[in-house]
Amino acid sequence: xxxxxxxxxxxxxxxxxxxxxxxxxxxxxxxxxxxxxxxxxxxxxxxxxxxxxxxxxxxxxxxxxxxxxxxxxxxxxxxxxxxxxxxxxxxxxxxxxxxxxxxxxxxxxxxxxxxxxxxxxxxxxxxxxxxxxxxxxxxxxxxxxxxxxxxxxxxxxxxxxxxxxxxxxxxxxxxxxxxxxxxxxxxxxxxxxxxxxxxxxxxxxxxxxxxxxxxxxxxxxxxxxxxxxxxx
Numbered sequence: 390x391x392x393x394x395x396x397x398x399x400x401x402x403x404x405x406x407x408x409x410x411x412x413x414x415x416x417x418x419x420x421x422x423x424x425x426x427x428x429x430x431x432x433x434x435x436x437x438x439x440x441x442x443x444x445x446x447x448x449x450x451x452x453x454x455x456x457x458x459x460x461x462x463x464x465x466x467x468x469x470x471x472x473x474x475x476x477x478x479x480x481x482x483x484x485x486x487x488x489x490x491x492x493x494x495x496x497x498x499x500x501x502x503x504x505x506x507x508x509x510x511x512x513x514x515x516x517x518x519x520x521x522x523x524x525x526x527x528x529x530x531x532x533x534x535x536x537x538x539x540x541x542x543x544x545x546x547x548x549x550x551x552x553x554x555x556x557x558x559x560x561x562x563x564x565x566x567x568x569x570x571x572x573x574x575x576x577x578x579x580x581x582x583x584x585x586x587x588x589x590x591x592x593x594x595x596x597x598x599x600x601x602x603x604x605x606x607x608x609x610x611x612x613x614x615x616x617x618x619x620x621x
Contacts (some may be wrong), residue, residue: 490594493575493618495611498522513598513608520608522598522615533588535560538595539573542584545599548576563587566620568594573611581605587619 494500494511503510506525513520527533539559540550551559560571563585570587581602587594598605598612 457522489621491620492615495614498611498615508594513611514604518601519596520600520602520604522596523614525595527593527595528591532593533586535571535586538584538586539575542573542575542582542597543577546575546580546582548575548577563616565616568621570594572616574609576602583609585612585616589621 480602490508497514499512501510503524507523509524510528511522511524513522532538536551536553536556538558543550559575560573562569562571564570565587568587568589570585572583572585575582575584578604580599582597582599583605584595584597586596595615596612598608
């Protein structure tokens, strides 16, 4: 009996064991190949050193001299110089009332964007001696007055205004495609001007080039040919 009690006192208490699941290891990025460029979880991966830059919208940036693309940015190409020996090409501009005015540019003439109040601009020749011819569409009535326009052009050259008889001696009548008009050749100091005016009904068109006398003289035949090519 005494032995039983002693043995009972030395018996270890019953212990219940539970197996708790281990915490999952922290998530880590997969190992990259040894030659893969480093990646940042908050940014796009770095591009190779020779990769073209990517724009903010995901589109590659265009080279500095690349024309714009896409329907929202596409613009009509400007007329440029033709290769040597290429025949001149006709061009046109819408006039008042939806009527188009067309012309053929002489060799060496190029068109560039017109500013306010101008129907068209042309560069005559290249380099420092290049001239600019402007085309304007004026209102009717007094806008077609030969004396009024000649006097205005004379003033631009620093000349005294001519009277009615002098104006008639200065102008050379010219009819182009049914429109009556005239050409005038004026000189003042070192400057020279070739100008022309055509009118029909309430519409009047003005053509003018001014510059150093030798450069203007070299374009006189081209100016005449250009006027005669005009069609409305």
